[in-house]
Amino acid sequence: MTAPTAPDLLALDRAAQDLLFRAARTASTFTDEPVTDAQVAAIHDLIRYGPTAYNGQPLRVLLLRSPESRARLLPYVSSSNRAKTASAPLVAVLAADVDFHERLPELYPHRPQARDWLSDRAGRAEQARFSATLQIGYLLVGVRAAGLAAGPMAGFDAVGVTREFFPDGRHEALLLLNLGHPGPDAWAERLPRLSTGEVVWTL
Amino acid sequence: MTAPTAPDLLALDRAAQDLLFRAARTASTFTDEPVTDAQVAAIHDLIRYGPTAYNGQPLRVLLLRSPESRARLLPYVSSSNRAKTASAPLVAVLAADVDFHERLPELYPHRPQARDWLSDRAGRAEQARFSATLQIGYLLVGVRAAGLAAGPMAGFDAVGVTREFFPDGRHEALLLLNLGHPGPDAWAERLPRLSTGEVVWTL
Numbered sequence: 001m002t003a004p005t006a007p008d009l010l011a012l013d014r015a016a017q018d019l020l021f022r023a024a025r026t027a028s029t030f031t032d033e034p035v036t037d038a039q040v041a042a043i044h045d046l047i048r049y050g051p052t053a054y055n056g057q058p059l060r061v062l063l064l065r066s067p068e069s070r071a072r073l074l075p076y077v078s079s080s081n082r083a084k085t086a087s088a089p090l091v092a093v094l095a096a097d098v099d100f101h102e103r104l105p106e107l108y109p110h111r112p113q114a115r116d117w118l119s120d121r122a123g124r125a126e127q128a129r130f131s132a133t134l135q136i137g138y139l140l141v142g143v144r145a146a147g148l149a150a151g152p153m154a155g156f157d158a159v160g161v162t163r164e165f166f167p168d169g170r171h172e173a174l175l176l177l178n179l180g181h182p183g184p185d186a187w188a189e190r191l192p193r194l195s196t197g198e199v200v201w202t203l
Numbered sequence: 204m205t206a207p208t209a210p211d212l213l214a215l216d217r218a219a220q221d222l223l224f225r226a227a228r229t230a231s232t233f234t235d236e237p238v239t240d241a242q243v244a245a246i247h248d249l250i251r252y253g254p255t256a257y258n259g260q261p262l263r264v265l266l267l268r269s270p271e272s273r274a275r276l277l278p279y280v281s282s283s284n285r286a287k288t289a290s291a292p293l294v295a296v297l298a299a300d301v302d303f304h305e306r307l308p309e310l311y312p313h314r315p316q317a318r319d320w321l322s323d324r325a326g327r328a329e330q331a332r333f334s335a336t337l338q339i340g341y342l343l344v345g346v347r348a349a350g351l352a353a354g355p356m357a358g359f360d361a362v363g364v365t366r367e368f369f370p371d372g373r374h375e376a377l378l379l380l381n382l383g384h385p386g387p388d389a390w391a392e393r394l395p396r397l398s399t400g401e402v403v404w405t406l
Contacts, residue, residue: 009241019214043213063406133337192310199247
């Protein structure tokens with residue numbers, strides 16, 4: 001009798017494991033096939049159930065669909081990310097709503113006073129970034145759940161993008177995301193991953 | 204002919220959608236059934252493929268298995284989280300390795316100079332928190348992929364836990380996580396979620 005391998009110990013079936021993690025890759029080229037609003041809505045409808053602190057859900061997703069909006073983004077993107085950002089079928093700016101606490105009486109109704117616990121802007125911005133980043137993790141999984149490839153990019157001027165696209169002062173850009181179907185040579189060999197023994201410790 | 208609903212637009216099958224997001228809930232009570240090291244390893248073996256900046260993988264998971272380690276944690280947990288933390292079959296401290304850059308020559312071999320771009324500790328700590336938080340998003344999905352319930356808790360003294368469990372000064376505690384099978388009355392009614400129209404905007 002052989003011991004079960006790691007994939008067998010999961011309740012999630014192997015095809016889904018592959019779709020979301022094992023076979024999924026960060027794409028750097030895309031085909032021309034568009035990403036529709038219906039697909040984006042289906043992704044959000046799935047991942048909005050992921051947990052956030054105070055159920056605050058601070059992630060906001062700005063889709064840059066017009067050529068003008070794409071052109072406004074490109075100067076803030078690092079040179080190594082510019083070509084793929086210019087050619088991806090869809091680019092999104094992922095941001096945190098620092099004033100997410102305004103909705104808490106509705107989103108966290110059993111403790112309406114949570115809004116007041118978050119009256120300090122600096123502490124609230126930290127909470128907003130943390131929960132929105134968790135939600136970006138769910139979103140990257142959701143993009144793959146839709147059969148699409150995600151191209152997250154941290155190489156950009158976040159202060160500049162925040163100023164350019166969120167002049168209201170209540171949002172902070174966290175990450176750029178290309179979405180589409182992978183094109184030719186969309187990725188190189190997979191980079192090494194740390195083993196469980198290097199990452200998981202026990203006391 | 205009826206238009207496809209959101210779940211039909213995803214490549215991920217409906218059972219997996221339910222397991223990971225739609226039917227999954229944050230648990231606040233657990234049964235006595237243990238969470239094994241093999242289950243934790245299976246979860247990590249899945250989610251380690253999720254993308255991080257520079258492929259840096261800064262998330263570290265400290266499992267508190269001994270009664271002594273659990274007792275050391277409890278004074279730092281908010282009163283509303285203490286009972287479930289004391290009774291969960293497994294509690295983990297999720298932390299960021301601020302010195303993750305030391306491994307980059309191996310993890311990001313095509314740009315070994317990335318290690319030197321991250322020589323400033325404050326900027327590096329921000330990167331470590333960001334990527335580790337993304338990985339926590341993957342981890343929460345992975346816990347559910349294993350058929351377990353996750354109980355993430357942000358209500359704790361993170362500075363105190365960092366000092367207590369990571370005296371090396373290179374790790375920062377980000378979140379506590381209870382793991383197990385849901386017990387009686389493990390959750391109340393699901394809290395409201397924002398609609399796509401409130402979260403996704405288009406330019």
